[in-house]
Amino acid sequence: MIRKGLSIKRLVSVTRKEVIHILRDPATLFFAVVIPVLELLMLGYAIDTNVRHVRTIVFDEARTQESRALLRRFENAEDFSIVGEVFTDRDLGEALVSGRARVGIKVPENYSRRLQAGQTGQVLILVDGSESSVAAEAVNVSNAIALSESLDRLVAGRALPVEARPRVLFNPDTRSPNFFIPGLLVVLCQMMAMMLTANAIVREKEKGTLEQLFMTPVRASELMVGKMLPYLGFTVLEFCGIALLMNTIFGVPIRGNFLTLLAIALPFFLAMLGVGLWISTRAQTRDASLQMAMGTVIPSIFLSGYVFPLDSMPTFFRYLAQAVPTTWMIDASRGVILRGAGWAELWPNAAVLSGMAVLALVSSTAMFRKRVS
């Protein structure tokens, strides 16, 4: 029996047809283009986990020069923004319960007297613990403010004996968008690649067009590759588009070479498209394929270090994460974008992702072939 290689003519026909499908289906186009951009904007603004401008209410019972100096320190710290002043303990409590403020500061009436008497001046900081990261940050910063106020009073103009000067490399402002968006870039492209391809074959199954195709000489591999090419193109465009938005709107600088990143992303995309096609050959309906795609994307996102740092995971999950392509890609993305890493550091990522791509493509094509005949 004759087994030639791929027929370019058949491949091109499949690809062209698939492009027409995509362009004629507004829902898919919307899903592919608009949704990821919206998600980027929403998440990009929302996931700024650095605590800033925590709504704070003050109750200055002392009303002295010292109390005002202390409160000014809070006002000047970026972390707090004073949204009001109250004059009774009851109002202070109410402001926190109602959620009008997350932090309440009470300087008691005897504050200055105690300071002048050489005693410890106590300040009450009430923190709403319902948002743990806000609470922890508020507690830390208030401690720091109290400490520096104390030091200033103790050393009174002399130089401090010790001063630590931490310098955060690679993300100097410890801005969380810088940390999250390179990961988000990967996650959004992964979602799109998988959702689109998961549909690619089921759609033909549902409509009955696959049966007609099976009666022609087209090969499983030609169908697979032909269907994959347009989605690969879309994903690459999406990747570049999101990277551009990241750079312009969120001001995340790309320290390394973007082309290096793109070259590493290519096998990652192929792996995702392969998994999507694999799902598509297994599922009988579009709903089922969408569910399977979601069921694959979500755990891979949680395992990948996109949300929870890998270092803080239990050992078992840390090993499991190594089997997830997203893990390797997010690492490469942060490497290139934040640390300016290049081939020398990232070749293992590229190698692992390439292996995963080959595995996904070969197994999905094999899967499909079995079902053709």
Place this chain on the structure above:
Amino acid sequence: MAGNATEPVIEVNEATVRFGKLTAVDRLSLRVDHGEVFGLLGPNGSGKTTLIRALCGLIPLAGGSARVLGHDASREAEAIRSTIGYMSQKFSLYEDLTARENMDFYAGIYGLNVSEARVRQSELVERLGLGPYLDRWSGRLSGGWKQRLALACALLHRPRLVFLDEPTAGIDPVARRDLWDLLFQLAAEDVTLFVTTHYMDEAERCGRVGYISLGHLLAVGTPEELKHWPGVTPSGTRRLEISGGDIAALLGRLRDHPAVRQATIFGQAIHALVDNEVTPESLGLGAAQVRQAEPSLEDVFVTLSRAQQQAPNGGGS
């Protein structure tokens, strides 16, 4: 090169197809020759579509063998698929592609080069009258035009054998006749046609007809041969056509009569199979007109199905 004029185009030997416990095609043997228009009839679920799929190597045979255009259906499916045309029971072109785009796509799939494709497409467009519809989304065409487009796509690569699975289901009588005219033109050009249908008038137009029920091929022959098959009008009986009067009431009366073996309504008349001794008067038909009738193909198929149901093993020829 296989497929000289003397070798059969389709040769099926004791072929069996199973889906789990269900035997959809049961030890079926069949031969279709070059240039024939072969019609396959049978009730829903009798295995017509399954047989076609098996012949194209889409479903493996659980037993027996099938050769199509000289190729073994299970081992050389690809060779078969590039030389046959197939029009499925359900419209299965891309609804969001225009007629022309669908044709371009299949031309590419069949490996036609651009100039070849252009010539062949314009030839088919002219022949099938598709010209005005080329730029419409195929999903928006009416039933008859959808079928013509599907036929055009199935003929692009000049197949020598075309499978048409209920090509005229759901289209109007005029479109149906037009489509059959096209099929006969094709047959005149030496294309072998394998057509399934539920319509008796279409069966009558086929060169040879097979009747399949519950996966068994119960009879094969020209329509004339089938009508004269002795089982249809057993000796000692004759067929009558009874018309006029209150047909429904007459039918009830006939069915209760012990000497009437079968009675079925055909349009404005009843076809009845009665014992020879019975006279119209003894049936109490009143003013209705009675005349001796030839069995129709439908009579043949009804008789075959009844015989199969009564056979002890539920089938078999």
